[in-house]
Amino acid sequence: MLKKICSILLITVAFASCTKEETPLTVTPDDYNNAVDKVTEVIIHDIFSPPVASRIYAYSNMAAYEVLVQNHPEYKSLAGQxxxxxxxxxxxxxTAVNYDVAALVAQMEMAKxxxxxxxxxTEMRDSLYMQWEEQNPTELAASKAYGLQVADxxxxxxxxxxxxQTRTMPKFSVxxxxxxxxxxxxxxYMDGIEPHWMKIRTLVxxxxxxxxxxxxxxxxxxEGSEFHKQLMEVYDVRNAMTEEGDDSEKMExxxxxxCNPYVSTHKGHLMFATKKITPGGHWIGIVKIATKKVNADLMETVYVYTKTSVALFDGFISCWDEKYRSNLIRPETLINQYIDDAWAPVLQTPPFPEYSxxxxxxxxxxxxxxxxxxxxxxxxxxxxxxxxxLPVRSFDSFRNASSEAALSRLYGGIHYRAAIEEGLKQGRQLGQFVAQNLQMKSNTAQASN
Incomplete structure (x- = not known):
């Protein structure tokens, strides 16, 4: 009798598990934002250089985009572009692929x-997998397989x-x-960071x-030469800056x-790093702010992350190409050698040449x-x-924000004006080229945007 009751219970449980209704899986823009935030968190933790960080953002976002574009005819694949x-x-x-789930799978796999x-x-991924497995194991299996296929x-x-190849190339010779x-x-006194980055394949x-x-x-x-004038401007601007008063906003x-991931703090014989976001990471954060403000759907959110991260990636290659060509000395070095050996910039000077x-x-x-x-x-x-x-800062446009970001390098005491102004021109020309030549939306979709 006991065996019979147990058999009935087992059959009942098995039948209930077989007939359990599977819930369609959903991925929200916030889920994707959280995944990108996790990438930023790891970049900071692992202290990746700004150029290398841009590579992580670009490839992980591109993988997600290439999944989603298969289900959105109003967008265009990156293939061939x-x-x-x-x-x-x-x-x-x-197979019943959920493209939204597959996109997040691809993004996480690439980032990892x-x-x-x-x-x-992995911890974030496994937590999501556990939730999705509970809701719809069939859809998860198909979506996971496709996401991993695109990541591969x-x-x-x-x-x-x-x-x-650049990992084994020689260090920069001073x-x-x-x-x-x-x-x-x-x-x-770190070695020059990524002296061979200009050899990395560009995207656009x-x-x-x-x-x-x-x-x-x-x-x-x-004295009187253009270079000396710009050097003295860095020196004088820094000397006039204070935490309070008329120049306090320059300090802010x-x-x-x-956005310097290499800030070092010295206490006695101890030295430790203060981990910070990279310049690219800051602009990835601005993407999140912008897409949330317009209530962008998942496809648009991934599109904006992807196009921005492509521009950042190519921007670092372009900039690093010039840095190690002109190989220009930093203001801090010259000021300490020739003007004031006790002078220090507001920001720590990052470990690579100055221009641009x-x-x-x-x-x-x-x-x-x-x-x-x-x-x-x-x-x-x-x-x-x-x-x-640091407090919130408000901007009327992305260009205004970029102008302030550029000028911050003078206020920080780490760049001459030429590197700032010509660097901003360089970046804007490059950004316009990426914007015009990387066609990720159909003409109809762009007109309705």
Missing amino acids: IHELGETPKPDAE SLIFSEDRI HIKAWMDGDMYK NPDNPSRWQPTPPA IDSADQFMPIPPPEFSME IAKFWD SGHSVVSGAAAEVLTQIYGDNFQFDDDTETAYG
């Missing part, structure tokens, strides 16, 4: 393959971008006998030197756009893409830096 990127594989017609702290992405497609293409050439700066621009800026002012420590602007300004280039590039998408009078409140104890 991004250098050497072939057609994205299609899912099997018989590009960072060190894989466990941080992007990985195979990514392998040809020269990144692996020339201490040439007074105009870059030298490592305090307090850590034709070559690393396509938007090469004019040369910096000719090096001269003679400098700190708001710091990286923040100016990538801010200009990102702002042009975002302006193409949302217009030139897009007001937003930038809370990207609140995690670092």
Whole structure:
């Protein structure tokens, strides 16, 4: 009798599990924002350089976009537009793929393959998988398989971008006998970061030197020369700045756009890093702010992240090409050597040559893409830096934000004016090129946007 009752119970449980209704899976724009935020968190934790961080953002967003575009005919694939990127594989017609889920799977898989702290992405991924498995295991299996298939497609293409080869190339050689050439700066005196980044395959621009800026002012420590004037401007602006008073906003602007992942703090014999967001990460944060403000759906959200991150990626290649060509010495080095050995900038000088300004280039590039998408009078409140104890700053447009980001480098004491102004031009020209040449929406969709 007991065996009979147990058999009936087992059959009942089995029947209930077989007839359990599966709930369609959903992925919201906030789910995707959270996944991108997790990437930013890991980039900060692992202390990736600004150029390398841009690569992580670009490839992970591109993978998600290439999944979603299969289900959105109003958008265009990146295949044939991004250098050497072939057609994205299609899912099997018989499988019930949820493209939104597959896109998030692809994004997480790509991000996990590009960072060190894989466990941080894996933990988020497994939590989502557990929820989805409970709701609809059939849909999850099909969507997961397709998301991983697209991620593998992007990985195979990514392998040809020269990144692996640059890992084994020699360090940058400093020339201490040439007074105009870059030298490592305090307090850590780090080697020049990513001296071979210009060899990385571009995404949309034709070559690393396509938007090469004019040369910096000719090096001269003679009073009255253009170079010496710009050096003294950095010195004088810093000396006039205070935490309070008329120049207090300059201090706020400098700190708001710091975005230096290499800040070192020294206490006695101890040295430790203060981890911060990168310049690209700041603009990825602005993408989140903009898409949330317009209540963008998932497809639009991923589209904006992707196009912006492509501009950031190409922007860093363009900028680093010029940095290690002109190889210009930083203001801090010259001021300490020739003017005031006790002088220090507001911001720590990052470990690479001065010209052109990286923040100016990538801010200009990102702002042009975002302006193409949302217009030139897009007001937003930038809370990207609140995690670092900095107040919200408000802007009337993306271009205004990029102008302030560029000027922050003068206030921070880490760039001459030429690097700022020419860097901003360089970035805006590059951003306009990406905006015009990377066609991710059909003409009909663009007209209705």
